[in-house]
């Protein structure tokens with residue numbers, strides 16, 4: 115018997131997601147189904163998929179159920195699993211608000227990268243509902259010393275290794291066009307630094323504590339934004355600029371322009387990073403379960 119599977123479509127600074135609400139974890143979503151749903155021609159289309167599950171109903175999140183009712187089971191557009199998605203957490207929170215599971219204020223959301231504290235700001239009457247009004251506590255960045263070299267089209271750059279729960283290589287460039295078309299993942303060496311692959315950010319300066327990035331995401335290709343990437347970039351830029359709030363005791367804020375908008379990243383004296391940006395629900399519908407069930411596996 116076929117069942118009706120609801121979906122929504124949302125984005126955060128144009129990093130877009132298929133959202134599948136599934137509180138009791140009843141929908142089977144093998145990698146091939148996720149890739150088909152995220153396909154922009156034959157499916158719904160998205161950089162990734164947000165599987166919305168009650169923590170208590172998911173084996174990977176059951177132990178977090180007392181801290182966070184909801185688990186973001188995030189998948190990349192190619193069907194692979196990732197530890198964290200910064201834009202995804204904001205869109206996930208917006209979905210919970212949209213569905214009546216959350217209200218303006220604070221909510222905790224479980225992810226594979228731990229429980230994230232999210233604040234949904236009060237909507238200004240008559241204001242843009244997609245405005246940059248969701249703040250996520252993204253945790254601390256790890257900066258293992260081992261950097262890599264990233265190459266594109268005959269040019270190479272040293273890149274900073276930053277872990278935001280998921281891996282990033284941050285390369286500062288004079289011109290974002292030097293990153294090329296980013297149709298394929300930029301080669302890096304040594305390969306041993308990122309055995310599970312990496313998200314690569316190319317960063318150019320725009321002004322004091324203001325940078326712009328382009329990103330090639332692991333499992334998705336070039337995207338219009340990456341929240342964890344923007345955090346990695348802000349921390350790498352701060353260290354390059356000789357700024358470390360853990361030493362000075364003063365928070366530091368970077369504005370990070372992405373092709374799909376702007377994210378504001380603050381690192382506090384305790385090393386905790388906060389990201390603020392928009393999240394928008396754009397559509398909702400029903401997946402043809404017959405199509406989903408009959409996909410080649």
Ligand SMILES: N[C@@H](CCC[C@H](N)C(=O)O)C(=O)O
Pocket residue numbers: 129162190195196197198199200201202280281313331332333334337339340341342343
């Ligand atoms: N777009 C995301 C990151 C999604 C996961 C990433 N592609 C990975 O494989 O680590 C974000 O906004 O952080």
